[in-house]
Amino acid sequence: MASQPRQIFILTGAGISAESGLGTFRDRGGLWARFDPMKLATPEAFAEDPDTVLDFYNHRRRGVRKAAPNAAHAALARAEAALAARGGRLFLCTQNVDDLHERAGSAAVVHMHGELLKARCTACGTVSERRADILPDDPCPHCGAAALRPDVVWFGEMPKHLDRIDAALAESDLFVAIGTSGAVYPAAGYVREARALGIRTCELNLEPSDNAGAFDEARYGPASTIVPGYLTELGL
Structure with missing residues (x-):
């Protein structure tokens, strides 16, 4: 040494x-072997079907809360x-x-x-703690717009x-x-x-x-x- x-x-x-x-992502049996990331982890997927994308990340958020280091x-x-x-x-x-x-x-x-236990408002950009599910009509705690998404980096984002x-x-x-x-x-x-x-x-x-x-x-x-x-x- x-x-x-x-x-x-x-x-x-x-x-x-x-x-x-x-779960891992790219291993055999990982998340992207079981789910199409282009339908769940892109800005375009969220714009087209926010309910499905939010459901996927709500499920993952619950898993994180149950997990232990x-x-x-x-x-x-x-x-x-x-x-x-x-x-x-x-x-x-x-x-x-x-x-x-x-x-x-x-x-x-x-x-x-990014962080799964945070949400970002697509209207004003405010990031806030979010341990509970994100629902499509949930208001942003800062501006009140119903425009919350998980504060994670999706494919195509920096x-x-x-x-x-x-x-x-x-x-x-x-x-x-x-x-x-x-x-x-x-x-x-x-x-x-x-x-x-x-x-x-x-x-x-x-x-x-x-x-x-x-x-x-x-x-x-x-x-x-x-x-x-x-x-x-x-x-x-």
Whole structure:
């Protein structure tokens, strides 16, 4: 193991939440194998059939509320605190729209694909907490318009916080991708950006991702086992 890193960039994907009972997207049997994303996760689908889109996300929202963080989420929260105590930083960027990182104790989570437990008004743009179902005639708490949608990034939309993410990656000395498919950009390109910057890279996954060959090292197995183990190797 190389010297202990002080600035760690963590990228998490659906695989870290799979053991908490939340489905992945691109794996065999994942959500997009069972449902057509073009009918459920695009602005055009929402405009054409908002009831069906809202029903789909209401079902997912209920699943998130029932789920609990697993050992991988907890290990990242502990590592964040331990690294901060010794003057470093763990930057946690997630592609997930669930709140399991926060419930495990992570203090600063950047959701590049939005958050399922928030709603955004398509009329005024206000984002508000939303744990209950979103119904078509529900009013926006800010402007009163019946124009609420999940505050998640759909296909064809720009991910959030890209400037913050790019800056954090450039400042890191270790990049770790956990439970990602390696198929969704721009997140799938971060490992190559890290390599170009001379940053050490590691993949932690159930099985090799689409871009596994771009990583310096890898650990494969259930996230609840390999994530705590790897962070222990780092002294976290």
